[in-house]
Amino acid sequence: MARFLPLPLRRGSPSRIRRLGWWISRGIIWFFAISIGLSVIYKFVPPPVTLTMLIDPHGFDKDWTPLSRIDRNMVAAVIAGEDSRFCEHNGFDTEAIEQAMERNANGGKLRGGSTISQQTAKNVFLWQGTGWTRYARKGLETWFTFLIENIWGKRRIMEVYLNVAETGIGTYGIEAGSQRYFGHSAARLTRVEAARIAAALPSPKKRSVVGATGFTRRHGNVIAARSGVVRNSALDSCVYE
Secondary structure (H helix, E strand, C coil), rough: CCCCCCCCCCCHHHHHHHHHHHHHHHHHHHHHHHHHHHHHCCCCCCCCHHHHHHCCCCCCCCCCCCCHHHHHHHHHHHHHCCCCCCCCCCCHHHHHHHHCCCCCCCHCCCCCCHHHHHHHHHHCCCCCCCHHHHHHHHHHHHHHHHHHHHHHHHHHHHHHHHHHHHHECCCCCCCHHHHHHCCHHHHHHHHHHHHHHHHHHHCCHHHCCCCCCCHHHHHHHHHHHHHHHHHHHCCCCHCCC
């Protein structure tokens, strides 16, 4: 009677496993080298373009402007509207994150706890949008936030944020936004004008800066009032120290 011997189990070639491990380790090394290198470069050189700008179907209008030529009212407005503890945290506002998680768990309106530092990291190095890629982006966002907090410092983070943030359809940066909506340079934004831009930042394609009504108008008024608190309480001191 014929006997059939069991076929030997096929295993991956040790050489193939070693090559795969080599490529993975090389990829990790290159990722760290490139991400750190870009962070160092962008500490001194304006980011030329972002992925969000490149894929914008409306094109993009931007005009890089040094922070010294952006009215202090604008800095106060984004701190008041986006990140009141900007000068206190290390890039991650744990209190805001916990509040957002609690609100979301209780069925409240979904909101994140992103700081200006996190938004800057996302805008400069990563991509926008939701879906499953959001989870991968969040992990990378944490790394780049850590880098810019430790390499750039608060003043540079604020300067880059105000130059890459989307301020309207096809419009990026505070200077381009100021020229579009008010017809003058960002160097002389009033408190109300700065607050109107800041109120539209979370959803610049949907919220109107000029002629705003409803929530956007009310939110802008709140930001304008809080901007005075930011200035009087020196909540923007890390930007101007």
